[in-house]
Amino acid sequence: MSSLLPFIPTMASTFAVKFEILFWYITIVTGIAGLAVYAGMLYFCVRYRRSATSGSTPRILGSTRLEIAWTVLPMFLFFSFFGWGAVVFNHAAHPPADAMEVFVIGKQWMWKAQYSTGHRVIIGGNPRNMNEVERQSIGRLVLPVNRPVKITLTSEDVIHDFGVPAFRSKIDVLPGRYTTVWYHPTRIGEYHIYCDQYCGTWHSLMVGKIAVVGEQEFDEFLYGIQPLQGTENPVDGSLAQEGRQLFLKLQCVTCHSANAVAKAPVLEGLYGTRVPLKGGGAEVADEAYILESILKPRAKIVSGWEPIMPSYEGQITADDQAALVAYIRSMKRGTTPDVTAQFPAPNGAPTERPKQPASPGGK
């Protein structure tokens, strides 16, 4: 048996505070209104209850003035809820540009997080649904206090929802799409992650933990000095580094080399630019565009290039997709690997990586 919950749950982020103020405003206004109605009803029921000396009742049909009053006043109050709620929602819907980024993948029935400059961690889920390696690397989503973080999420199977009550936040996690959410944690501590969209048998065990830690602890965690997880994380290397290895392993570099007569566009500095498309129009090269180009390359052809890229759909896991996207994002001028480069192992990674012969996947 546990003790009663606190009156107001822990507020661990800037958004949580905004939520609470709005929540209590609505509570007070609706509370007053509801109690006023109850008071009126109670008074009338007592004062006008029938007794042996009650006379007949007056013929009262209504009052236009009252009708207008109790239409307009509630309407304005409700619109105030809408307006304030929209402002708060706007805050939640638009992450700041400098937010640290984390990828989270939901699948039945666990959560996996990948930092763009750090570890890959399982941050929650039902141990029964995990293999041995995964079970040993169950940890927490470690975040630094007082720094905004933007989380990009996708699902490998059905719809889930990443909910963090301490941040007063949740977002559905969809297959085939990315959704985003962001927090500005303000309080050091450990907080629940819940799956808030029913997803099957172990939906209620698809829970995890967020650990908000101090700046220094977080930096140590990122550089691997102080692994803040349960056990040694078997994969240690930046996501972009992982992506670079895949870029070579899958022979992307064969076409997307830095060579001027390459068969495919150079990807250096691509991220965030506007790409003119074959057949007119243009598209901003964001994560979704990059991912689509890998999985369905014929969907949007860059103007001036032929549709010859094979599709990698079904051949790379969601984790690898995120790594490739992170790598392509990070590609700066002059960093496209040499076609003949061997792929070196990152720090601390297992050293056995099979050398693939040059035959690209796809049809």
Place this chain on the structure above:
Amino acid sequence: MSASTHSPVLKHHFEDLGQQHASERLGMWMFLATEVLFFAGLFGAYTTYRLWYPAEFEAASSHLNVLYASINTALLVTSSLTMTFAIRAAKLGNRGELIRYLLATAALGTAFMVVKGFEYAEDFREHILPGAGSFGGEIKADAEARGLDTGKVRLFLCFYYIMTGIHGVHLVIGIGVVLWLVQQSYTGKIPPDNYSTVEVVSLYWHLVDAIWLFLMPLLYLAGASIKHSH
């Protein structure tokens, strides 16, 4: 309200025939509203995807058999004409003519379904099917050659089968009801003052026709600008 003064077709809970016919007509119009909402869900979903994936939807549509669809359109529109003549026959109390026109309507509707059967058979032969394994043939090769996403082509085919299938079900039900009217007329239950039963059924029939008139261009003519050699 003595029994001898009111028409045998007046139902006991109505005051008079005028109220009865007005109720029947209103009821059928309301039912048609439900059918419109029913198909509106399908059309809405189709429209959404068509706006998102125009290239794939147009390419997929270009592989459907416009000739069969055109024949079917002609059949169905003609059946609406015969149905209207049937109302006229009922109003005039001409039982033989009524039955003939009703049978013609049913026959044209059945002809539509027969043509549809041929069309589906051809679609199956040519692997114009949405399933992952069954999709193939020329439509698949053509989509790949154009660099299109075959998944979205299959999505179009999902709509094609579901929309034409559900329309077909409605048409078959309509044919059944028309044949029931034939039976009713044959047994003398449609005298001139009860012609509204025919009118009410014709409203349904016209709706099925009208839905086809929207369905056909959306599904078959979307890819009209793309020419193939079959």
Place this chain on the structure above:
Amino acid sequence: MSIAVIHGGLAASPPPPEPEPATPNYLNNNYGIWSWLTTVDHKRIGILYLISISIFFIGGGIAAGVVRTNLLSSTGAIVTEDAYNRAFTAHGVLMLFFFLIPAVPAVLGNFLIPMMIGAKDLAFPKLNLASWYVFIAGAACSTWAILAGGIDTGWTLYPPYSTRASQANVVPGILGVFISGFSSIMTGLNIMVTVHKMRCPGMTWGRLPLFVWSLYGTSLIQLLGTPVIAVTLILMGTERISGVGIFDPSIGGDPLLFQHLFWFYSHPAVYIMILPGMGVVSEVLTCFSRKNIFGYHAVAWSSMGIAVVGFMLWAHHMFVAGISFYSALLFSFLSMLVAVPSAIKVFNWTATLYRGSITFQAPMLFALGFVVLFVIGGLTGLFLATLGTDIHLHDTYFVVAHFHFVMVGGMVMGYFAGLHFWWPKMTGRMYSDWWSRVAASIIIVGFFLTFIPQFILGYHGMPRRSPNYAPEFQIYNVMSTAGASILGLGYLLPACYLSLSLFFGDRATANPWSATGLEWVSASPPTVFNFEFTPVVVCGPYEYAIGVDQLGRGLPEPPGPGSADDPASRDGPTGPAGPMKKETEVVG
């Protein structure tokens, strides 16, 4: 304005003599199960529905019992996760589709609408009977799916889980819902045509009882909303059966499209569930406070407003589902609009009590309970309609508490109020006054205890549909389950005393509550064709202050504390203190 001027000097006739107990009435004019199964009498069909939905209420209640008992422990007290998931799905499917949606429209609506408007039957009696059979077929199909292994998708059936991952009897389950949807459409169509075309002379739209207005709005929603869920279920079912479909992301489909289509019906569906209850409350509050409804036109128009605006709100169930920011703004704004007509009704009901002459028999207790609980349910809906707060509260127990307040605290109360109000008319028997008041009180108290803790749980973030939950939530779950057991007990009581009344209850008079509606004109129970003559309506409903029914005849003595010193009864209706000389008072 004095009444004499309005009615051109019409003098109220004295209260009519009690009609001869009708033999035969609709219950005994034909015996045998076959006469019931082939009846086209709207009253018998209403009774058939009553029996059927009671069975599904019990089934849904048992499922609720499994759910709440299991939640006593934070790791599941009595069943496995798979069984729990099937239990809450069964609870939702049975209660929503096979109890709440048909409850008032198909039971009370079928029985009363023709009588309230002075007609002999609904417009399409055979269609009415067909609607019951279709309902039974659909309900049987879903019930079989539930009993033979269960459905585990939640009543909301979201893909891809429902189309790909679920191993349960999804297709038979949704087939049953699909089939019974046609029953809903048929009932709605029937009621709308009846109200349009079969009102008796003098029954203008402005004189319709508010129960009829609210059922008209309900029928509009049933007619236009149900087809969309029908086509959605077909789309989902074909995707599940064939393995390919339009919600599949791997071929470019969008699971969110299902959600849009699903909620396009399912949101208006909740108004199908609540509007009839609101209609009942208008009837009961006026009768038991002996007053006109305050603001007849406002209440009537608000029913229509809720019906129409209710179609524009569906995506407020999807604020965190991945819809665009601007969509969210639009739907939140519109959701605020629909709260306004509901508020108007509550204020008008409260004002109806002002200077009334109020008694507290069971129908009144249930109706007052409706208002009290609906106020909380409606106000908590505002938290969910507000974007900033919905992010946190979505898919938590806050939502569960909110919708139980409106659907159970609102609608089920309304249904019970109606059942208790019209029971004497339907069955010709009176039930125990004391036990019915006790039951109403226990139900209201039990309800509070069950669902208030759930608001706290939701505010703290406890997710829905979770047999395993964080240990700190346990105490409120235990409180809620304890309340649920009281609530369950409360529901058992009417089952007992209402059934017993059929055999041992006092015979009811034609108009035991001294109400003004046309349905009280004929004997209790009514004859097969409802009226011995074509009624001619001369005034609006709820002329309790004057003391006339809608035919212009005087009302019998209302039950409750005596009115021996009432000057009106001393002087008669047209005497100096009598009702016919009463001025209409202007307030506010």
